[in-house]
Amino acid sequence: xxxxxxxxxxxxxxxxxxxxxxxxxxxxxxxxxxxxxxxxxxxxxxxxxxxxxxxxxxxxxxxxxxxxxxxxxxxxxxxxxxxxxxxxxxxxxxxxxx
Amino acid sequence: xxxxxxxxxxxxxxxxxxxxxxxxxxxxxxxxxxxxxxxxxxxxxxxxxxxxxxxxxxxxxxxxxxxxxxxxxxxxxxxxxxxxxxxxxxxxxxxxxxxxxxxxxxxxxxxxxxxxxxxxxxxxxxxxxxxxx
Numbered sequence: 001x002x003x004x005x006x007x008x009x010x011x012x013x014x015x016x017x018x019x020x021x022x023x024x025x026x027x028x029x030x031x032x033x034x035x036x037x038x039x040x041x042x043x044x045x046x047x048x049x050x051x052x053x054x055x056x057x058x059x060x061x062x063x064x065x066x067x068x069x070x071x072x073x074x075x076x077x078x079x080x081x082x083x084x085x086x087x088x089x090x091x092x093x094x095x096x097x098x
Numbered sequence: 099x100x101x102x103x104x105x106x107x108x109x110x111x112x113x114x115x116x117x118x119x120x121x122x123x124x125x126x127x128x129x130x131x132x133x134x135x136x137x138x139x140x141x142x143x144x145x146x147x148x149x150x151x152x153x154x155x156x157x158x159x160x161x162x163x164x165x166x167x168x169x170x171x172x173x174x175x176x177x178x179x180x181x182x183x184x185x186x187x188x189x190x191x192x193x194x195x196x197x198x199x200x201x202x203x204x205x206x207x208x209x210x211x212x213x214x215x216x217x218x219x220x221x222x223x224x225x226x227x228x229x230x231x
Contacts, residue, residue, distance in 0.1 A: 019110050020107045020139065021107040021108060046135060046136075049205055053201075054198075056196060056198050060194075060196075076129070084205050085189055089189075090192075090196070
C-alpha cells in the first residue's frame with residue numbers, strides 16, 4: 001500500500017511501495033511542494049526507476065528556484081539504488097540510523 | 099513456480115505478491131528480495147511500455163537453482179527490444195543535464211548477476227540470475 005503526505009513533525013513522508021503504478025499519486029503530491037523540504041523515507045519499503053523519476057523531476061523544479069528535497073531515514077537497499085543512480089550527488093541523503 | 103500477468107502497470111501489485119510469496123517460501127534474504135523485486139518490475143514494465151499492443155499476458159517463472167535464483171519473463175507477442183544493449187548512463191552528470199527515465203535497465207544490470215535476452219518468432223524471453231546471500 002503506497003501513501004504520501006505530511007507527517008506529525010511537518011516533514012513529508014513516503015510509505016509502502018513507490019512503483020510504476022503509484023507515480024501519478026506521488027507526482028501530484030510533490031508538485032504542490034515549494035522551496036526546501038525534508039522527505040522521511042523510514043516507512044518506504046521499495047522504490048523503482050519510475051519512483052526515481054518522480055524525485056528527479058521534483059528536485060529539478062525545486063533546485064531551479066533555489067530549494068530542494070532532503071531525503072532522510074533512507075534504508076540500505078534504497079540507498080544502494082540511489083548510489084547506482086548518482087542520486088547521492090543530486091540530493092542530500094541521510095541513511096537510516098545515521 | 100510460474101504465473102501470467104496482464105500487460106498493465108495495474109498488474110504490479112499482483113506481480114509483487116506472487117514474487118514475494120516465492121521468495122518467502124525460499125527464505126531469501128531481505129536485500130536479495132529487494133533486488134529481485136526491482137529487476138522483475140523493471141523488466142515487466144519495460145515489456146508493457148514497449149509492446150503495449152501485445153495480445154497475450156506476460157509469463158513470469160521463478161526457480162531456485164542451488165545458491166541462486168533464476169527468473170524468466172516471457173512475452174509471446176512482442177517486437178524485438180534487446181534489454182542487454184541499453185545505452186550507458188552517465189550518473190555523474192549535473193542535475194540540469196539529467197531527465198527522468200532511462201535508469202531502469204542500467205539499475206537492473208547492477209542488481210542482478212547475469213541477464214540474457216532472446217527474441218524468436220515474436221516471442222521475447224528475458225532470463226536473469228541472482229546469486230543469493
